Amino acid sequence: MKQIILLLTLLTTSHLFADIEKSKAVYAANCAMCHTVDGGNALGPDFNMVSYTRTKEAIANYAKDPDAHYKEFGYSANAMPTLPLKDEEFQNVADYINSLQPFKKWMIKKKP
Numbered sequence: 001m002k003q004i005i006l007l008l009t010l011l012t013t014s015h016l017f018a019d020i021e022k023s024k025a026v027y028a029a030n031c032a033m034c035h036t037v038d039g040g041n042a043l044g045p046d047f048n049m050v051s052y053t054r055t056k057e058a059i060a061n062y063a064k065d066p067d068a069h070y071k072e073f074g075y076s077a078n079a080m081p082t083l084p085l086k087d088e089e090f091q092n093v094a095d096y097i098n099s100l101q102p103f104k105k106w107m108i109k110k111k112p
């Protein structure tokens, strides 16, 4: 029984890793020219910081339609293009950005 549980755990977690790899590729091909993930300085904000301050849903929505969301995000103009990606790819890239800060939930809970 223990072996079965171990096997199931391995299967489900390796699947998660594969998904993040796929999502990272969407980022690399479509966002990396304007957004760093290591605290760098490009045209758009660094995704490591974005991961702290935004929910996964907000990130996906913004990526899908920046024109509709730039005001509520605090920008006075939109400099980000609307990208021709599939819904699934926007979700994937939001998953990837969200995964950059795995302890976010814990930190948010710790806030006074």
Ligand code: HEC
Pocket: 026, 027, 030, 031, 032, 033, 034, 035, 043, 044, 045, 050, 053, 054, 058, 059, 060, 062, 063, 070, 073, 075, 077, 078, 079, 080, 081, 083, 093, 094
């Ligand atoms: C041509 C450059 C460019 C590309 C490509 C680009 N962005 Fe942006 N993005 C920006 C800029 C610039 C901003 C800051 C808002 C503004 O000035 O329009 C921004 C803002 C954002 C924000 C809001 C960040 C925040 O918390 O304030 C998100 C989320 C975002 N981009 C996601 C993406 C994703 C995901 C991709 C790829 C699928 C992507 N962007 C591709 C330029 C780009």
